[in-house]
Amino acid sequence: MLYIICTPIGNLNDFSLRSINTLKQVDIIFAEDTRVAAKLLQHFDIQKKTKPFHEHNEHEASKVITELLKSGKTIALLSDAGAPLISDPGYPLIQKCIKEDLSFTVLPGASSLINALILSGLPSDQFSFYRFLPKQHEAKRKIAIKLQNSNLTNIFFESARRIVKTMSIFSEVLNPDTQVAICREMTKEYESIYRGTIKEMMARIESDEIPLLGEFVIVIYSGLSLGEGLDLDENFCLPFLDYLSPSEASKLIAKITSFSKQEVYKFLLRISK
Numbered sequence: 294m295l296y297i298i299c300t301p302i303g304n305l306n307d308f309s310l311r312s313i314n315t316l317k318q319v320d321i322i323f324a325e326d327t328r329v330a331a332k333l334l335q336h337f338d339i340q341k342k343t344k345p346f347h348e349h350n351e352h353e354a355s356k357v358i359t360e361l362l363k364s365g366k367t368i369a370l371l372s373d374a375g376a377p378l379i380s381d382p383g384y385p386l387i388q389k390c391i392k393e394d395l396s397f398t399v400l401p402g403a404s405s406l407i408n409a410l411i412l413s414g415l416p417s418d419q420f421s422f423y424r425f426l427p428k429q430h431e432a433k434r435k436i437a438i439k440l441q442n443s444n445l446t447n448i449f450f451e452s453a454r455r456i457v458k459t460m461s462i463f464s465e466v467l468n469p470d471t472q473v474a475i476c477r478e479m480t481k482e483y484e485s486i487y488r489g490t491i492k493e494m495m496a497r498i499e500s501d502e503i504p505l506l507g508e509f510v511i512v513i514y515s516g517l518s519l520g521e522g523l524d525l526d527e528n529f530c531l532p533f534l535d536y537l538s539p540s541e542a543s544k545l546i547a548k549i550t551s552f553s554k555q556e557v558y559k560f561l562l563r564i565s566k
Contacts, residue, residue: 295362295390296369297383299376299402303481305336307403313337315400316369323358324371325381333371346370348382355386362395376404380424380450405479406448409510412486413446413474414549416514416529420446426459433459437466440515444528449511456509457498463513464491472514478507525552525560534565 296315301307316322316339323346324330330343346354358368370377370386376399377383390397410417426433426449440447440463451459456475463473469492477485487494487503491513497503514529525546533542543558550557 294367295358295386295395295397296367297377297387297397297399298369298371299400299404300333300371300374302374302403302405302408302479303484304403305333307480308333308337309400309402312400312402313339316341319367319369321361321366322369322371323354325373325377329373330371343371346382346386351382352385355389358386359389359393359395362390363393374403375406376402379404379406379422403480405450405476405508405510408479409474409476409512410446410448412476412479413512413514414488415446415472415474415512416526416532417446418528418532419444420448422448423450425450425452426455428455430458430462433462434466437463440467440471440513443515444526446512446514449513451509451511453505453507453509456505456511459511460491460495460498463511464495467491467513467515474512475503476510476512477503479510481507483507525550525557527564530557530561531564534561539565 296319298312298315316334316337322330322334322341322343324343325347327343327345334341334343344354361368370383372381375381378387387397406422410420421443423436426436449459469490471491473489473491473494475487475494477483477487485503487497489497530542530546533546537545539558539561543554543561546552546557547554
């Protein structure tokens with residue numbers, strides 16, 4: 294059996310008891326960075342060495358792992374932080390396991406992608422994940438242009454040294470009222486979530502209100518661009534009606550958008566029929 298184990302993204306208390314017990318029991322542990330894994334294992338008193346599994350050796354290592362699985366060994370796969378395969382190596386290994394009918398399972402845990410989506414306060418029923426954006430200006434701009442007509446919540450990883458450039462491109466291409474959440478250092482001591490329009494986020498970055506340190510996840514929803522001629526978005530509003538009356542929901546939605554309470558109330562009555 295292959296165990297794909299999600300690791301903490303900043304807070305060791307998020308590591309599950311099931312994951313700890315599994316790591317103690319498996320025969321071999323493969324890790325994206327053996328040095329990072331060694332610290333994690335030492336913290337939980339897991340006395341096992343690790344073997345490397347990273348983007349430069351994953352095809353060769355996948356062959357080794359599948360042969361070990363065929364021989365009856367139990368294997369654990371760890372990422373540096375978060376879920377393996379999500380912006381991390383592992384896809385070729387899973388494909389080989391499926392092709393050769395080898396058993397594998399996932400032990401769930403912390404995910405910066407899911408944490409950011411929930412913390413953003415933006416629609417979570419449909420979303421798209423882009424990993425890290427390309428470094429090239431034009432490549433980033435092309436993706437930003439695609440977002441203009443997107444009805445999904447879009448999620449991006451970004452580094453501290455590139456977030457200003459990335460947000461600048463978004464602000465040039467997208468409606469200034471497009472809703473954004475910048476999530477920084479999630480689950481860590483200095484976790485910070487900044488919500489607002491792209492225009493507001495750029496002002497906060499330029500005023501140094503948002504520290505350009507640590508790891509970032511950017512969440513963008515173009516469906517909440519509230520410029521002239523744009524409508525309220527049904528996908529955003531409907532979830533509020535699951536928990537609130539139209540009157541209560543209209544007050545809350547009016548607070549987080551530029552629409553009046555009366556406009557929102559009429560819209561909610563129409564879509565709730």
